Amino acid sequence: MEHAMSELAAAVEQLSSLPRSERSEFLENIVVGEFKDVLLMGGDEDFPIDQSYFTLGFTSLRLMEVKANLEKVFGRTISTNVMFNSPTVEKLVEYLADEVLGDLIP
Template sequence: MPDSFTDMLRAAPRSERRRLLEQAAAAEIREILQMAPDEPVPPTESVFSLGLGSLGVVDLKERLEARFGCVIDADVLFSHPTLANLMDHLTQGQLRDLFPGDSEPDPSTPDASTTALVDDFLKTLYQR
C-alpha cells in the first residue's frame, strides 16, 4: 500500500496521474473555500475569483506541500491562479519525475491578462 500521495501517483498508470493530482488539489481548494465536496473547481477560473484571499494562499500552499511532498513557492499560486495552470506548473516543475513526457506547456498557461490580474491583486493586497 502506498505510504504517501506521491507513492500513490507512482503506482497509478501514467495516464491517470494528472487527473489524480488535479482531484487532490481541487479537494484542498474546496476545503479552504468551504465548498461542497462534490462542487467542481473550474480548472480555468482563477481561485481568486472563487474567493481565495492572501491568507487562503498561505493555507493552500501549506496543504499542497504536505499532500504532494514538495516545496511550492507562494508566488507560484499567484502566477498560476487557475487549477489548470497550477497543474501545468507542478507536472513540469516540482513533480516532473512523475510526469515524463509532459514537458510541453499547456496553451492555458498565464497570458498577459492573467498576469495583469495577479499584479492588480498584489497591488490591492499591499495597499491595505
C-alpha cells in the first residue's frame, strides 16, 4: 500500500511540476501506457488514441481494470459513464484534463 501511495504522489507531483504546455502530453502518455499494459502491448507499439477502445479489443472488464489503475495513479474518481460513452483515449484524456485534473492542467 505504501508503494502505491508513493506512485500516486510521484505521478501527481510530476504532473503538477511540469510546465503547463507539457501536462496534456504527460497525461496522455500515462493513459496510453495503462491501456497498453492491459492489452500487453509493447512500449514501441502505436496505440490509436482516436479509435474506440472496444474496436481495439477491450471488454468491459478490461476497461474497468484501466479505470481502477488510473484512479490509483491520480487518486481521483473517474466516471464509469465517461469510460463507456466516450470510448477513445483522446476523449478520456480530454475528460481527465477538464473534469478530473482540472486543477493541475489548464
